[in-house]
Amino acid sequence: MTHVIDGNAVADEIRADLAASIDALEDAGVTPGLATVLMSDDPASETYVSMKQRDCEEVGIDGIHVEIDPEAPAEKLYDTIDELNEDPEVHGILVQMPVPDHVDEREVLNRIDPIKDVDGFHPENVGKLVAGHARYKPCTPHGVQKLLESADVDPEGKDVVIVGRSNIVGKPLANLLIQKTDLGNATVTVCHSRTDDLAAKTRAADVVVAACGVPELVDGEMLTEGTTVIDVGVNRVDADTEKGYELVGDVDYESAKEKADAITPVPGGVGPMTRAMLLYNTVKAAGLQQDVAVELP
Numbered sequence: 001m002t003h004v005i006d007g008n009a010v011a012d013e014i015r016a017d018l019a020a021s022i023d024a025l026e027d028a029g030v031t032p033g034l035a036t037v038l039m040s041d042d043p044a045s046e047t048y049v050s051m052k053q054r055d056c057e058e059v060g061i062d063g064i065h066v067e068i069d070p071e072a073p074a075e076k077l078y079d080t081i082d083e084l085n086e087d088p089e090v091h092g093i094l095v096q097m098p099v100p101d102h103v104d105e106r107e108v109l110n111r112i113d114p115i116k117d118v119d120g121f122h123p124e125n126v127g128k129l130v131a132g133h134a135r136y137k138p139c140t141p142h143g144v145q146k147l148l149e150s151a152d153v154d155p156e157g158k159d160v161v162i163v164g165r166s167n168i169v170g171k172p173l174a175n176l177l178i179q180k181t182d183l184g185n186a187t188v189t190v191c192h193s194r195t196d197d198l199a200a201k202t203r204a205a206d207v208v209v210a211a212c213g214v215p216e217l218v219d220g221e222m223l224t225e226g227t228t229v230i231d232v233g234v235n236r237v238d239a240d241t242e243k244g245y246e247l248v249g250d251v252d253y254e255s256a257k258e259k260a261d262a263i264t265p266v267p268g269g270v271g272p273m274t275r276a277m278l279l280y281n282t283v284k285a286a287g288l289q290q291d292v293a294v295e296l297p
């Protein structure tokens with residue numbers, strides 16, 4: 001039987017552990033604070049940000065939400081970041097991506113104080129991660145590691161094929177998985193839209209991570225019996241449902257499940273873990289900034 005990896009359950013466990021870390025911070029007089037900034041009217045972005053705010057409330061993190069008119073000048077967002085950088089009650093800042101075209105995404109990432117960069121996207125934090133001493137592991141790659149751990153799949157010595165080379169998932173995940181640490185020591189191949197014979201690569205893998213943003217690209221035909229399949233995709237595709245869309249991953253779930261030993265569903269797989277690891281980084285950020293030692297799950 002294929003093991004369906006329950007991301008909601010693993011995220012719940014992490015949140016419960018984080019609640020204990022937050023209690024310890026409270027005893028030291030510190031309430032972790034997370035600011036989310038949304039400069040978009042995309043319904044998916046709005047949903048994700050409101051979920052992040054709800055998560056904060058659930059575990060005892062102070063959530064601050066700032067909305068900026070997507071038509072406003074870029075300076076408005078840059079000034080907001082400067083203010084949040086200066087605010088001692090804010091330990092983490094997340095600017096929801098994507099930002100409008102007239103905003104320079106790199107300027108946004110560079111502008112966030114690296115100690116408050118709970119996404120782990122600032123070049124200083126990227127550098128630390130690549131050098132093997134991550135301060136904030138990016139939330140989705142970290143969540144993937146925790147899901148593998150929960151399914152008893154130790155990456156050590158395994159052939160992992162990542163489909164996707166983004167700065168937020170593919171590249172940092174490849175870096176984490178090759179490190180000489182727990183949940184590392186894998187042999188990683190990073191595939192992308194120019195990869196020759198993708199199916200030959202995925203068929204040779206022990207673990208396939210799909211993170212390319214193409215609905216249902218990876219199917220059962222591309223997998224060998226016994227593979228672990230992690231689906232990072234969250235694509236809204238038009239469908240005849242109440243909401244007018246359905247969520248599908250980058251994996252064709254039904255056919256992949258026939259081959260996989262373990263597989264993550266969409267929804268309920270990687271998505272909830274991304275949010276849980278954001279809370280994790282926020283708790284870590286509060287501890288670092290307030291000089292309180294916190295135990296993390």
Ligand SMILES: Nc1nc(=O)c2c([nH]1)NC[C@@H]1CN(c3ccc(C(=O)N[C@@H](CCC(=O)O)C(=O)O)cc3)C=[N+]21
Pocket residue numbers: 047048051094095096097098119139234247266267268269270271272274275
């Ligand atoms: N600065 C920044 N940081 C991010 O981490 C970031 C971002 N920008 N921009 C967009 C992506 C996407 N992302 C998701 C997080 C959770 C779910 C999630 O919880 N999904 C649920 C279902 C959600 C639903 O029902 O629509 C699930 O898969 O079960 C999805 C997607 C974070 N992102």
